[in-house]
Amino acid sequence: MFRFGKPDSGECGAVNDSDEGAGRAGQSKRKDARRNNETLLDAAAAVFVTSGVEAPVRDIAAKAGVGLGTIYRHFPTRADLVIAVYRHQIEACAEAGPALLAAGPTPHAALGQWIGLFVDFLVTKHGLAAALQADSAGFEALHAYFLDRLLPVCTELLGAAAASGEIDSGLDAYQLMRGVGNLCIGADADPRYDARRLVELLVAGLRQPR
Amino acid sequence: MFRFGKPDSGECGAVNDSDEGAGRAGQSKRKDARRNNETLLDAAAAVFVTSGVEAPVRDIAAKAGVGLGTIYRHFPTRADLVIAVYRHQIEACAEAGPALLAAGPTPHAALGQWIGLFVDFLVTKHGLAAALQADSAGFEALHAYFLDRLLPVCTELLGAAAASGEIDSGLDAYQLMRGVGNLCIGADADPRYDARRLVELLVAGLRQPR
DNA sequence: GAGCAAACGGAACACCGTTCCGTTTGACGA
DNA sequence: TCGTCAAACGGAACGGTGTTCCGTTTGCTC
Numbered sequence: 253m254f255r256f257g258k259p260d261s262g263e264c265g266a267v268n269d270s271d272e273g274a275g276r277a278g279q280s281k282r283k284d285a286r287r288n289n290e291t292l293l294d295a296a297a298a299v300f301v302t303s304g305v306e307a308p309v310r311d312i313a314a315k316a317g318v319g320l321g322t323i324y325r326h327f328p329t330r331a332d333l334v335i336a337v338y339r340h341q342i343e344a345c346a347e348a349g350p351a352l353l354a355a356g357p358t359p360h361a362a363l364g365q366w367i368g369l370f371v372d373f374l375v376t377k378h379g380l381a382a383a384l385q386a387d388s389a390g391f392e393a394l395h396a397y398f399l400d401r402l403l404p405v406c407t408e409l410l411g412a413a414a415a416s417g418e419i420d421s422g423l424d425a426y427q428l429m430r431g432v433g434n435l436c437i438g439a440d441a442d443p444r445y446d447a448r449r450l451v452e453l454l455v456a457g458l459r460q461p462r
Numbered sequence: 463m464f465r466f467g468k469p470d471s472g473e474c475g476a477v478n479d480s481d482e483g484a485g486r487a488g489q490s491k492r493k494d495a496r497r498n499n500e501t502l503l504d505a506a507a508a509v510f511v512t513s514g515v516e517a518p519v520r521d522i523a524a525k526a527g528v529g530l531g532t533i534y535r536h537f538p539t540r541a542d543l544v545i546a547v548y549r550h551q552i553e554a555c556a557e558a559g560p561a562l563l564a565a566g567p568t569p570h571a572a573l574g575q576w577i578g579l580f581v582d583f584l585v586t587k588h589g590l591a592a593a594l595q596a597d598s599a600g601f602e603a604l605h606a607y608f609l610d611r612l613l614p615v616c617t618e619l620l621g622a623a624a625a626s627g628e629i630d631s632g633l634d635a636y637q638l639m640r641g642v643g644n645l646c647i648g649a650d651a652d653p654r655y656d657a658r659r660l661v662e663l664l665v666a667g668l669r670q671p672r
Numbered sequence: 673g674a675g676c677a678a679a680c681g682g683a684a685c686a687c688c689g690t691t692c693c694g695t696t697t698g699a700c701g702a
Numbered sequence: 703t704c705g706t707c708a709a710a711c712g713g714a715a716c717g718g719t720g721t722t723c724c725g726t727t728t729g730c731t732c
Contacts, residue, residue: 282729285679309720319681324721385592387651390720423659430652431660434644441597442640449633450641454660457667492698495710519689529712534690600689673732680727688719696711702704 289326291316297337304378305334331393334383338373342401345369349405359412360419364455366409367432370402371451374436381436403429419458428458499536501526507547514588515544541603544593552611555579559615569622570629574665576619577642580612581661584646591646613639629668638668 280286295316299307309330313323327333349366356362374381383391384398406425414421432451439447490496505526509517519540523533537543559576566572584591593601594608616635624631642661649657 280678282678284729288679308718310718313681320683320721321681321723322679325679330720382595385648387648423663426654427656427660430648430655431645431663434647435641437644437647438595438597438640444636445640446637450637450664453633453641453667454664455667457663457665490709492709494698498710518687520687523712530690530714531692531712532710535710538690540689675731676729677731678727678729681725683723683725685722686720689717691716692714694712694714696709697707698709699707701706 285326288316288318288322292318292323292326292333293337296333300334300337300377305330305383306379329390329393331383331391331397334380334391334394335397338377338380341373342398345373346401346405349409353409353412358418359409359416360459363409363413363419364452366405367428367451367455368448370429370432371436371448374433375439375447378440381433382438384433385437398433399426399429413458423458495536498526498528498532502528502533502536502543503547506543510544510547510587515593516589539600539603541593541601541607544590544601544604545607548587548590551583552608555583556611556615559619563619563622568628569619569626570669573619573623573629574662576615577638577661577665578658580639580642581646581658584643585649585657588650591643592648594643595647608643609636609639623668633668 280289292312295318296312299312299315303311309323310320312333313320316323323333327336345366348369349362352362352365353359356365374384382388384395386392386395403425406429410419410421410423410425410428413419431454435450435454436447439445490499502522505528506522509522509525513521519533520530522543523530526533533543537546555576558579559572562572562575563569566575584594592598594605596602596605598605613635616639620629620633620635620638623629641664645660645664646657649655
């Protein structure tokens with residue numbers, strides 16, 4: 253949330269606030285490098301919207317009017333590019349957790365709302381949920397980033413709900429997030445499948461039966 | 463369930479009972495063709511156990527000591543090979559449905575048990591659940607086969623449970639199966655994730671709150 | 673303006689599923 | 703027994719990935 257408030261292509265953030273944080277090139281000395289970084293983020297965001305996160309790297313390079321070498325220098329792996337594109341929204345999701353907990357009527361309600369936010373984010377990004385799979389080739393970094401950022405938040409919400417006695421405390425946040433993520437796979441591209449509904453059912457199943 | 467009761471490699475069925483049913487080559491006039499069909503099924507089953515269903519076709523051809531052309535003549539696509547390898551177990555799962563319903567204490571219990579069977583099957587086959595994804599490239603036939611065979615069974619169980627009033631009847635069998643399948647993705651290869659547990663939660667969430 | 677590290681572009685590589693086609697082989701009738 | 707020929711075979715080749723590599727260009731800095 254620094255600068256670079258470009259209108260940007262289509263739907264999502266895709267801006268590069270270059271606040272570093274994950275160890276990438278960040279701010280370069282050279283103007284063309286900085287410009288290309290931004291261009292790539294915008295191009296990637298646009299391509300992700302139309303072709304999904306699994307879109308060929310060449311498509312993104314072409315959209316950005318840039319060579320393949322350039323894209324790989326800025327983002328050593330596709331996962332790094334995805335992370336950079338969606339960082340803002342993931343950040344917002346993480347920050348919403350404590351806010352919901354403070355504002356919500358009960359911890360379980362806050363948990364449900366937060367998970368709803370998470371699901372909304374996942375299902376609107378074509379193929380993102382599938383890419384989150386820990387073992388999906390080349391996306392380990394994406395998996396790790398989501399966990400690093402969102403797992404503590406989910407743990408807090410889950411802990412609060414368990415402490416209030418609303419919830420069967422036997423499930424850890426990792427499994428819950430993994431399950432929710434899995435349920436979102438393929439939610440786009442299949443009108444017969446409503447991931448939100450199934451996630452609701454899962455969260456409902458979390459309640460203490462007594 | 464005809465003949466060819468070979469011991470077969472390692473774990474699962476992998477036998478070719480050549481009862482047709484899906485329109486494949488079935489029984490050839492030539493001995494070598496029949497032998498290769500069986501050899502391929504065994505080799506594929508063995509490779510699937512060690513490398514998962516996404517194993518390269520070349521690996522299977524090598525294991526079988528056969529050319530690439532041969533494998534593609536017997537099984538036009540990788541999905542057809544997977545279907546052939548697991549057909550017996552899918553069949554058994556389908557047949558277990560009505561049996562459980564007849565024997566079980568309540569329809570909801572039968573549904574739970576049947577889904578347990580389904581989950582056990584999925585999580586023991588590396589990557590099968592992920593391949594079931596409708597849009598996973600090249601596996602549409604696999605998706606369709608599972609649906610054709612198991613959806614009616616699930617519909618029956620779900621309908622019975624809804625009729626008995628144990629269950630919120632708002633969810634159709636397709637969504638339930640899709641959700642369960644999704645929850646099983648990556649269940650192997652991640653000891654921190656217990657798909658069975660989450661599926662139980664999902665099924666529990668299905669119960670009427672009142 | 674000269675020099676040089678940094679950034680660039682895209683050919684090349686390794687791997688994938690799949691197709692294609694020249695070669696081999698097994699069944700069957702003479 | 704042997705000739706015939708459709709059927710089956712093997713694997714090179716194709717189109718498509720992600721990623722690496724390196725010769726060339728470019729923007730800073732002095």
